Amino acid sequence: MSSGTCLDSHQDGLITSCPWDPRIKGQFFHQTAFSIPLTRVKGFINDIKSLVKIEPKSLCALERSNGVLIRYVTSSSAFLGKEEKALDFDLTYYRSKDEPLTPRLYEDFIEEIEQMGIFKYNALPHWGKNRNLAFDGVIRKYKNANTFLKVKERFDPLGLFSTEWTNQILGLKGNVTIVKEGCALEGLCVCSDDAHCAPKKGYLCRPGKVYTKARVCTHICYGSSVNVSSLIPNFFSTISILNSRSVMNGASPAHSLVSTTAVAGGGGSSGAAAGLDDFHFPPDIPSMQERKDEAMRVLKADLMTELDKEVKSLEEDSWMFEGPRSRIHLISRRGNFLKKGGEVKLW
Incomplete structure (x- = not known):
């Protein structure tokens, strides 16, 4: 968050400041949020349990920043709404303010959970709390996407309410993926090359440990x-x-x-x-x-x-x-x- 009512609180030495108030050294984190259909949640949670068996401390990367927030959401008739009852997962984790390309704690485990939810379990991403990779081809997940685009064109033929970003996530123009050195650390891409991670720091692109189709930045001691x-x-x-x-x-x-x-x-x-x-x-x-x-x-x-x-x-x-x-x-x-x-x- 960047604002809130507590920013307008009385001048009391910032005693009542928000945790995210830029005037104090408070919390600094990123959130990845997506909804998985209730019928598939059990499989997703079991896969996470399998990851935890591999490294019991892996979820500490989330727990130290408020953990995983879970809530039930119902289906909606909105063209881009939830098409069936689902469980919403909010993954909250630390992100370096000064050096965003710094690998995170248990980088590979959190990336695998993210890709597991988005790709394996076909989760619908939160439109605001996500990184680029979650929106790659996202419009194809909505059965009423074409209807939405027709209504959009009818009410906004000049694209006054469109941006480069909305055109990308709606599949109209361009792509949300940005491939460059270190892109996977920021979620701008799914790594396909070691350079997309942080090879100088020992983080290389490797398959997931449970969801092997995932490609994550894994800390490797001495290469292959x-x-x-x-x-x-x-x-x-x-x-x-x-x-x-x-x-x-x-x-x-x-x-x-x-x-x-x-x-x-x-x-x-x-x-x-x-x-x-x-x-x-x-x-x-x-x-x-x-x-x-x-x-x-x-x-x-x-x-x-x-x-x-x-x-x-x-x-x-x-x-x-x-x-x-x-x-x-x-x-x-x-x-x-x-x-x-x-x-x-x-x-």
């Missing part, structure tokens, strides 16, 4: 893959960076972010996982257990040397090595980071 063949000759040839849905060695999907898979140094198909018997170990390491221990030691020492700079930049993350012994995993978890004598410990 890192080649470490030069670090550990004849032992490992690639590291596969998996998304946050990977479940490794019984770890929670919410905490398992990165998987390092042992790959045969010579022969075999590229990227195919191999047992430790396939590696070329020095003759003085005969037993399988000793081979496992040596592989773990080399991985910890050499890999941490390479990744140390990256890890230091992620103060909220910590790293732990573990694995089912035929493969070795590097797991990133939120917590404190401690590196001591080449060992990485999590507590």
Whole structure:
């Protein structure tokens, strides 16, 4: 909101000022609001629950700014009204006032909820509380759209009450989507390229975690893959960076972010996982257990040397090595980071 009756309150040192009063450092947030037919609400809520299972803290991005407001709305005979009874969802979240291209807390989760509602569940967007992407093709969602446009043309043939924006959302001229660097962070587009997010800050365009047709700006530690063949000759040839849905060695999907898979140094198909018997170990390491221990030691020492700079930049993350012994995993978890004598410990 930009105004309200409390802006006209008595001069009392702004004690009774509105939370959104520009004269004080009050609340600054953005809202995404849409209505989902009652017949489809259950599926939408279940999908959100699935997202929360992946990262239980993901909705904190909404909860700290008044959360999700829900209200029932009835159907309307208006040409651009609700065509059936629905549930209205208002998602309220922080948006940087000074740097709008700054990624938000749990950016990918909130973007996925937004796209899930608008595209998967065919939600009708609030005409004011939304970002550009919600209005892409929105007029096609209304069965009486053509009737509305005919009435509009009859009463306003010169377009005196039209603007470039109304022409875009009504599908008359132009498109609401604006494709440029960082456009997905502001909802000007749905990302289709990493440049639409914030690649320099580690946010890349990736599929959704539950609604996989979504394209969201996800924080990725090291891109899609890192080649470490030069670090550990004849032992490992690639590291596969998996998304946050990977479940490794019984770890929670919410905490398992990165998987390092042992790959045969010579022969075999590229990227195919191999047992430790396939590696070329020095003759003085005969037993399988000793081979496992040596592989773990080399991985910890050499890999941490390479990744140390990256890890230091992620103060909220910590790293732990573990694995089912035929493969070795590097797991990133939120917590404190401690590196001591080449060992990485999590507590």
